[in-house]
Amino acid sequence: MKQPQLRKQKQMELTKGQQDVLQADGHLLVTGGPGSGKTTISILKAAQVVEQTLQPGQKVLFLSFARATVSRVVEAIEYEQKIPSEQKKRIDVQTYHSFFWRILKTHGYLIGLPRRLSILTPPGEAIALSSVRSGLPARSLTDEQKEAKKAAEKAELLRLANQEGRVCFDLYAPYVGDLLHGSSRIRSLIAAKYPVIILDEFQDTNDSQWRIVQTLGEFCRLIALADPEQRIYDWIGADPARLDHLRGEFRVSDFDLSTDNHRSAGTEIALFGNDLLTGNFRQSTYKGIEFECFNPFADPAMTMLVTTVYAARKRLAEAKIKNWSIAILVPTKKMTRLVSDALRQPPAGMTAVTHLAVIEMEAAVLGAEIIALLMQSASYARHFAQFIGLLCNYYQGKGGNEPTKKALQEAASIRKAYEEALALQASGKGARKNSILVNIKAVYEQACALELTGDPDKDWRAVRHTLEDGACSRLKEIASEVRNVRILERGMQLRQALSQDWRDNGGYQNALTITQQAFVQEHFATNSKPESGVIVMNMHKAKGKQFDEVIIFEGWPIKRKGQPPYNADRIVRFNSKDKIDTQTRQNFRVSVTRGKRQTTILTPKTDPCVLLLDNDE
Structure with missing residues (x-):
């Protein structure tokens, strides 16, 4: 079979397995570990399909879960592979969610949904379910309480979808599955446009998504990409037997690229990652893997982390790496914030490290809406x-699917204080001097009195600084949360839309609506830039990404007088061998193998990570 003609392309040396993929027809299953070349060969295969088999108006569809992966694939198509422009235009790269949403928005009425549908984003979902969740504690639920909570949440989400047309992400796949199973015409329409569909991260599909794949495979040619050892979504329904389901449903040609390593070539990072899965380390050292142990106290731990970042930056600068990236991966959300704070104000007067912290976005999004309104x-x-x-929404939704009782009570207190103030005003009386509304309103008025300039970035910062410097601790918290909102960067859609709003109206008349729409569109964006600089994130968020260097940093046991050590922020829960399972090993492997040049693991000296010990230790 003729290979695609790629213009101005650097000569790539394809492995035997990759060459076999290019030669194959029919449904394909391509397996391999991180950096094994699954994505690269799928892009080449897509270009080949475009050149040889597609009819006018048809495209190859590439689906992935993570927007980071989608962005990387778009970049690879655009720059690395040098595919001719007419072929590039016919490779459509989307997230599973964005593909499902397009089907649902067009055809959802056929299964009884309202004609007009809107997206219920995660922050909106958290707000909508806050009343359901407020009656139960966030943790320590009995099995009966968990089932009752789950049923109540599902009932409310179905009500919002069926009555109000507000559809949460988790319902996309079930609804689209119903549509495709119920209509051969819709299946034919999709196949007519996308006769070939590439399914990235196929091992992570849940039952609802698999049900969709089954219907698509009836009319479309499927190319599934999977790493059987990188299945980290068991908790939302990924099935260990999913690859066998594909083999059982369709006649599939299998290709194993597991022995290839292109991401971290010249290192033994992938080898170490594979050994983590078994707990049997075949070597005492691995090229590209470094280990450091810190004294188990906050200042020594953070000092070692900061100096490790300094050293990584220096290595990459000396290697003349352009747009270098260093990821600091931590096990918990709490650690993300602790590390970010330490990088801003390192111990012992060390120089601060400019970085981005990738936090849970509910609080940041809801905080951004408050900035926009101001x-x-x-x-x-x-x-x-x-x-x-909006302030009440912030406290109802900032905890995502685990709201704290304190946050929900805060929302209720603000609402109660406001209603009381309205009642006093109606009776001709002034507000109580000790009302929580006093400081809230004072800072609100300061923000509203700002003279804005028409530069969205400057004006956004001015409002944020006003909240940050004001006398209200609640608004200070919000200012802190929105520090990591990145969609105001130059050239981003939110910034452009706010500028246009100012030019059209002489002020930001529609800032709140524009901001809300920008965050919805951000969920489906495929044009985000690859990460650069220093990035701090939870280990779970690293899936689908790659960095020049990775630093994995975990917590340490904190001694408490008369109590057992506090030992929560660990890669393995409580750093106990009893808590090691396949999922934990896979998560650690995913994090380790994000590094292209080096991965450094920082662990406490007195109680090192149990996954770094041989099984017989």
Whole structure:
């Protein structure tokens, strides 16, 4: 079979396995570990399909779970492979969610959904379910309580979808499965446009997504890419037997690239990652893997982390790596914040490290809506009431699917104080001097009094600094949360839309709506830039990404007088051998193998990570 003609392409040396993939027809299953070349060969295969078999108007569809992976694939198509432009245009790269949403928005009425549908984003979902969740503790639920909570949440989400047309992400696949199973015409329409579909990270598909794949495979040619050892979504329904399901459903040609390593070539990072899975380390040292042990106290731990970052930056600068990236991967959300704070203000007067912290986005998104409203003119009567509503939304939704009782009580207290103030005002009395509303309103008025410039970035920062410097601790918290909102970067859609709003109206008349829409669109964006600089993130968020260097940093046992050590922020829960399972090993392997040049593991000296010990230790 003729290979695709790729213009101005660097000569690539394809492995025997990759060459076999290019030669094959029919449904394909390509397996291999991190950096084994699955994505690369799938892009070449897509170009080959475009050149040889597609009819006018048809495209190859490439689906992946993570937007980071989608962005990397788009970049690979655009720059690395040098595929002719007419072929590039016919490779459509999307997330599973964005593909499902397009089908649902067009055809959802056929299964009884309202004609007009809108996306219920994760922050909106958290707010919508806060009343359901408020009656139960976030943790320590009995099995009966867990089932009751799950049923109540599902019932409310179905009500929001069926009655209000607000559909959460988790319902996309079940609804689209119903549509495709119920309509051969829709299946034919999809196949007519996308006769070949590439399914990235296939091992992580849940039952609802697999049900969709089954229907697509009836009319479309499927190319599934999978790493059987990188299945980290068991908790949302990924099935260990999914690859066998594919083999059982369709006649599939299997290709194993597991012995190839292109991402970290010249190192033994992939070898170490594979040994982590078994707990049997075949070597005492691995090229590209470094281990450091720190004294189990905050200052020595953070000092070692910061000096490790300094050393990594120096290595990459000396190697003349352009747009280098260093990821600091940590086991918990709490550690993400602790590390970010330490990098901003390192111990012992060391120089701060400029970085981005990838946090859970619910709080940041809801905080950003408050900033946006404060950029709008406060001239209309209900502006303050709208502000209070958004502030209550923030506390109801900032915890995502695990709201704290304290946060929900905070929302109730703010609402109660506001209603009390309205009642006092109606009776001609002033607000109580000890009301929580006093400081809230004072800072609100300071923000509204700012003279804005029309530069969205400057104006956004001015409002944020006002909240940060004001007398209200609640608004200080919000200012801190929105520090990591990246979609105001130059050239990003939110910034452009806010600038246009200012030019059209002489002010930000629609800042809140523009911001809300920008975050919805960000969920489906495929044009985000690859990460560069120093990035701090939870280990779970590293899936689908790659960095020049990776630093894995975990917590340590904290001694407490008369109590057992506090030992929560560990790669393995409590760093106990009893808590090691396949999922934990896979998560660690995924994190380790994100590094292209080096991965450094930092662990406490007195209680090192149990996954680094041989099975017989």
